[in-house]
Amino acid sequence: MTIIECKDVAKSYKRTNALNGLSMTIDENKIVGLVGRNGAGKTTLMKIIAGFLRETSGEVNVFSKRPFNNLFVSENTIFIDEDMHFPTTLTVADIMKEAGNFYGNWDGELAEQLILYFDLDRNQRHKHLSKGQRSTFNMVLGIAARCPLTILDEPTNGMDAAVRKDMYRALLKDYIAYPRTMLLSSHHLEEIEDILEEVVLMDDGEKSLHMSMEDLQDTTIGFTGKEDLVYPWLIHRDILYAKKVGPKNVYVVARNDFSTAELQKMKQAGIHLFPISASDACVYLTAKTTGGIDDVFD
Numbered sequence: 077m078t079i080i081e082c083k084d085v086a087k088s089y090k091r092t093n094a095l096n097g098l099s100m101t102i103d104e105n106k107i108v109g110l111v112g113r114n115g116a117g118k119t120t121l122m123k124i125i126a127g128f129l130r131e132t133s134g135e136v137n138v139f140s141k142r143p144f145n146n147l148f149v150s151e152n153t154i155f156i157d158e159d160m161h162f163p164t165t166l167t168v169a170d171i172m173k174e175a176g177n178f179y180g181n182w183d184g185e186l187a188e189q190l191i192l193y194f195d196l197d198r199n200q201r202h203k204h205l206s207k208g209q210r211s212t213f214n215m216v217l218g219i220a221a222r223c224p225l226t227i228l229d230e231p232t233n234g235m236d237a238a239v240r241k242d243m244y245r246a247l248l249k250d251y252i253a254y255p256r257t258m259l260l261s262s263h264h265l266e267e268i269e270d271i272l273e274e275v276v277l278m279d280d281g282e283k284s285l286h287m288s289m290e291d292l293q294d295t296t297i298g299f300t301g302k303e304d305l306v307y308p309w310l311i312h313r314d315i316l317y318a319k320k321v322g323p324k325n326v327y328v329v330a331r332n333d334f335s336t337a338e339l340q341k342m343k344q345a346g347i348h349l350f351p352i353s354a355s356d357a358c359v360y361l362t363a364k365t366t367g368g369i370d371d372v373f374d
C-alpha cells in the first residue's frame with residue numbers, strides 16, 4: 077500500500093525554489109533514506125509530508141489524505157528533528173506522559189528503558205538537556221511513539237558516535253518488531269545504509285534517484301589506470317569525477333552503464349576496477365563539478 081505520494085510537488089519560499097516538481101511514492105512499512113547535499117530540499121519535503129508546510133503546487137497525499145493541517149495525518153505521523161520545542165516548564169517525564177496521551181501506539185515502558193539506557197534524567201527540563209541529550213530524547217520519542225509514519229530529519233545531530241550507533245540499532249530492532257513506514261534523512265549515509273531498504277537522492281529540489289540500497293551500490297563504478305588506457309573506454313559515458321594521479325594515471329568514477337563483457341575487457345586491458353560505496357555514489361551523483369574541491373585550486 078502506498079503511504080506517501082508526491083506528484084509534481086513544488087515549494088517556493090520568497091526567493092528560493094526549494095522543491096521543483098518532485099514526484100515519488102513510498103510504500104508501507106519501508107525504511108527509506110532521504111539523502112542529498114545541503115539545501116537539496118530534504119527538510120522542506122519532510123515538513124510538507126508531515127503537514128507542517130503547504131506545497132506551492134503539485135499534490136501530496138499521505139495515508140491518501142492531503143497532509144497540511146490534517147488531524148488524521150498528524151495523529152499517525154511523528155516528525156523528529158533537532159528544532160523540536162516543548163513548553164519550557166516540561167520535564168522529560170512530562171513530555172513522555174503527554175506523548176502517551178497523544179500517540180495511540182505509544183510504548184511507555186520502552187521509552188523508560190531507553191531513557192535509562194541512554195542515561196537521561198527523566199526529571200530534567202527538556203530545555204536544559206545538552207544538544208546531544210536533546211537529540212537522544214527526541215529520537216526516543218520517535219521510536220516509542222511507533223507512529224505508522226515516522227519521519228526523522230537528521231535525528232542524530234549532536235549525538236556522539238556510540239550513542240548514534242546504539243540509537244540506530246534500537247530503531248532497527250523496534251522496526252523489525254513493529255514494522256511501520258520510516259523516512260529518515262542523514263548526511264551520513266554510511267551510518268544508516270545497513271538499515272535502509274530504499275534511498276531517495278535529492279538534488280536541487282528534485283528527485284535524482286529512488287532505488288533499493290542494493291541497486292544504489294551498482295549505480296557507479298571506479299577505474300584507475302593509465303590515462304590513455306582508461307579514457308577510450310569512457311567516450312560518451314557519464315563521468316562523475318576524474319582526477320590525475322601522478323603524471324600518467326587517472327582515477328575516474330563513472331555512471332555504471334557498462335556491460336559485464338565490457339568490464340571484463342577493461343580488466344584484461346590492465347585497468348583496475350573498484351566499487352563505489354553507496355554514500356560516495358550519492359556524493360558523486362550530486363556533485364556540481366567533476367573535479368571536486370580541487371577544481372577551486374586548479
Ligand SMILES: Nc1ncnc2c1ncn2[C@@H]1O[C@H](COP(=O)(O)OP(=O)(O)OP(=O)(O)O)[C@@H](O)[C@H]1O
Pocket residue numbers: 089090091092093094112113114115116117118119120121
Ligand atoms: N523558511 C525558509 N525561507 C526561505 N528559504 C528557505 C526556508 N527554508 C528553507 N529554505 C531554502 O530552501 C532550500 C531547501 O532547504 P531545506 O532546508 O529543505 O534543504 P535540506 O536538504 O534539508 O538542507 P540541509 O541538508 O542543509 O539541512 C534551501 O535553499 C534553503 O535555503
